[in-house]
């Protein structure tokens with residue numbers, strides 16, 4: 055073939071169609087096939103025959119839990135040369151890898167990033183991660199995860215941006231923009247995965263389409279609107295229909311209704327697992343159902359490669375369905391520029407971490423830290439006489455990276471011990487590993503002890519659910535013992551999920567939720583503990599009072615009864631415990647204090663389609679400058695369906711000097727009050743709306759707004 059019109063400059067769709075027209079059915083099946091870990095030796099013939107359209111590099115089905123050998127740029131380049139130079143049509147292979155919260159430079163886990171409430175920061179660090187990965191031959195990542203979940207038992211909450219669709223959706227869009235400066239992004243897992251029964255990964259999901267639309271589909275829509283190139287199907291079923299066979303949600307909603315023209319990629323063996331789900335008789339039947347449902351690219355199961363051709367020839371799957379899937383894969387390759395520039399963009403520069411990526415990682419890690427308790431011990435004074443570091447995270451770089459780190463290295467981590475020693479020299483003592491009698495001894499001696507405890511990353515992420523949200527065995531007892539010695543103890547809790555911190559808050563002088571902060575953990579921790587940076591993290595998920603309180607989230611909807619008027623508890627209450635969360639969504643302390651509100655509107659009525667300005671005064675009533683994160687919530691008192699008691703609308707971080715008053719300003723469009731009603735169509739109602747401004751989801755001051763019919767146009771007036 056001398057003439058390859060698709061290689062010429064031209065409109066995207068022309069290039070796609072001219073190439074599609076050349077493909078045999080066998081080559082089409084090849085484009086829909088994504089085996090793992092292709093190599094130039096083992097897979098030479100398949101690559102040359104055009105039977106491998108894409109490949110991902112991962113250690114296996116649970117890639118986030120096990121390291122592999124790392125990427126081989128040379129192997130990727132050789133595979134690509136075979137595909138481009140030896141295959142009939144020279145179509146490049148699309149190489150994917152899970153670059154989740156950093157590549158060589160590791161940023162905080164996504165849940166930690168969400169605690170920073172900073173889309174600009176998330177965009178910048180996703181851009182760095184994408185750039186580092188691209189230089190090792192990766193063209194596509196399977197991130198961001200945009201699953202909404204109110205289930206801290208589910209280990210994968212670590213990988214997402216928390217429970218509020220507005221926060222999660224904006225961060226997802228930012229992450230897509232950042233990654234897609236150099237590689238493709240994927241919004242995953244479509245959809246409802248965060249509702250796994252009991253928080254057990256992969257478990258069944260019961261959810262109505264209304265709740266899906268009002269909560270779970272929104273973040274995917276945001277990612278699609280941000281131009282995400284791919285969406286990954288989820289492992290779960292929704293009310294009995296596995297997502298890899300869910301034509302209603304994948305084809306009808308995502309593709310037809312939203313107009314998504316990118317790739318729907320299966321999750322690992324998700325197509326083949328339709329047999330395990332008990333809805334497909336065999337691999338052929340699984341391939342048939344998944345193709346019909348709209349899953350375009352078959353990750354790791356091989357079912358499409360084995361059966362797509364025959365399914366078309368026998369008429370079981372219309373040829374147009376396969377063509378549509380291939381078109382999407384080719385479109386993505388064109389969009390990524392693979393036809394023009396198929397090989398890894400290697401340079402002699404080190405890939406990372408570099409001074410500049412470390413600076414960004416430090417900023418991101420510091421922003422993710424959430425101060426949730428402080429009796430005044432923090433910030434620490436830099437002239438502190440002596441400081442004792444203890445607990446399992448004192449000097450374990452690997453453990454500070456978090457789940458889903460495939461290419462970051464523990465030895466690159468600036469640990470707390472390294473950072474504090476650099477700052478305080480011999481005034482630092484430490485007891486590493488487990489808590490011990492020696493730790494008690496040093497706690498007695500030191501002016502302050504910082505206890506670094508919590509979950510190892512292997513306790514969060516994929517397939518790592520827990521039945522108990524308490525600290526890992528023995529840690530609470532050890533912490534109590536230290537706290538009983540009468541010296542100040544600061545508890546720094548590393549975790550991939552909200553934990554039950556009720557007793558930790560009782561025992562310790564101060565408590566900092568630190569997630570897993572990544573490469574610059576130590577310096578970021580020192581920055582915040584010594585007050586060089588103000589604590590500015592706010593919780594992106596509710597922290598329940600106990601495991602038995604799950605689910606406990608801002609999604610709580612209005613019920614038929616307000617049982618406890620004094621405490622404003624909706625729905626049922628517990629006899630043996632307070633019902634409210636231990637720490638509400640949005641909560642986080644500063645080193646100063648703020649008074650937020652009341653909000654003032656620039657008008658008390660707004661027509662449908664109009665906008666209202668909201669101004670919220672913020673007084674810094676403490677003795678230090680600080681950063682307030684002013685949160686604006688919505689409550690719709692009369693709607694077509696039951697609505698959340700509060701729903702996050704917007705937020706703004708503002709710096710206010712000690713004793714000064716600043717103000718946060720929001721512009722709210724009536725469209726933001728929209729929701730899906732009983733007939734499953736989106737609506738924005740006229741009538742009363744409450745806007746609540748405050749420091750978190752449980753506290754705030756409200757103002758009322760009336761939404762009226764749209765203003766009459768001149769023509770109507772005439």
Ligand code: NOJ
Nearest residue numbers: 112115117152196321322
């Ligand atoms: C399975 C996980 O569910 C998904 O998030 C990941 O991207 C794939 N494996 C590929 O590693």
